[in-house]
Amino acid sequence: MLSTANATVDGPAWALLQAYEAERAVWPTVPPVRHAPREVTCLADVLPHYQALLFDAFGVLNVGDRAIPGAPQALAALRRDGVPFRIVSNAASVPKAGLVARYRALGFALDPxxxxxxxxxxxxxxxxxxxxxxxxxxxxxxxxxxDLPLPQARRCDGALRDGDDAVLFLAAQGWNEHAQARLEASLRAQPRPVWVANPDLISPWEGGWVREPGGWCAGLTARTGAPVRRIGKPFGELFALALASLPQPWAPARVLMLGDTLHTDVLGALAAGLHAALVTGAGASTGLDVARAVQATGLAPHWVMPYIGRPPRP
Structure with a gap:
């Protein structure tokens, strides 16, 4: 049974859930819930049930520039024991080399x-x-x-030009309301395809939550008429790439996705036929009343845990 200790229905996690629910029509559909979430202490409690693991990054491994206690050790133990895993992230803002360098600096022994x-x-x-x-x-x-196949591309700082055929929303760092207003005015005048490389609405950082490309583009079609294509979790393209990258194919039900949001990690995993664990200790679901969230959304993880590793005692 899910505990409601320290959970709230009016905090930021619930507000985020409602924001995702408002966009539910654009997300993949999932089968009806046929399982009840079970609370466990950490990844070690469920590891015997699975042959391969997929991890979200922000909110599961780190929050901003801080590793979540116990996470580097948990991945190191998987590597030592020969358990295959992948980090499946909506991080689209930097090439792979930059991402690897960031996580190595946080203490994770990870490779491209x-x-x-x-x-x-x-x-x-x-x-x-x-x-x-x-x-x-x-x-x-x-x-x-x-590293991207963009033979004809320029940086967009807001208003579009007559020669622009499409928009790629790659990263939101430095983007602001003024730039967004200029972009939307251009799209209303001449709708063009908008591809969103990170469908996340927000991401957790140490100083609070930061709006991501998916957040800037929420409701964009209704406001401008521009068609929007979202790439990344919870959509199937990224999960297919992740599964194909594993050393051998396994039945989807033997692969566990661990993430901190119901609408990207859990929904995406369920739509792909995988099992899902919601990690609630440090990311976007911190303080979430999970039982009420499952009832409100119909999105049920198989497991709920505060952290993937056992944080060291203070």
Missing amino acids: QDFVTSRDATAAALAQAPGHWRWAVVAPEGADWS
Whole structure:
């Protein structure tokens, strides 16, 4: 049975859940719930049930520039014991090398092949896009997209130009309401496809929550008429890439996805036929009344745990 200790229905986690529910029509559909979530202490309690693991990053491994206690040790133990895993993240803002360097600096012994990101899924999608498209890329000044198949691209700081065929919302660092208003005015005047490389509405950082590309583009079609394509969790392209990257295929029910949000990690896993664990101790679901959230959304993880590892005693 799920505990409601320290849970709230009016805190930021519940507000975020409601924001995702408002966008529910754009997310994948999931089968009816046929299981009840079970509370456990950490990953070690459920590990015997699975042959491979997929981890979200923000809220499960780290919060901003701080590793969550016990997480580096948990992944090191999996590596030592030969348990295959991948980090499945909506991080689209930096090339793989930068992502690996960030997590190594946080104490995680990870290599490029350990990560499967929405940037990877975006690269695969761009390779199938019309070759003549000229892209306006929403990204910070100086952003590197040389790893992406974007032969005709410029950085977008708000207003679109007549020659722009489509928009790629790659990263939200430095983006603001003024730039968003200029972009939306351009799209209302001439709707163009908008691809969102990170569907997350927010991400948790040490100083609070930060709006991500999915948050800036929520309701964009209704406001502008521009068609929006979202790439990354909870959509199937990224989960298919992650499963294909594992050393061998396993039945989906023997693969566990661990993440801190119901609407990206859990929903995406269930839609892909995987099992799901909601991690509630440090990320977007901190303080969430999980039992009430499951009832309100119909999204039921198989497991609920505060952290993937046992944090060291203070």
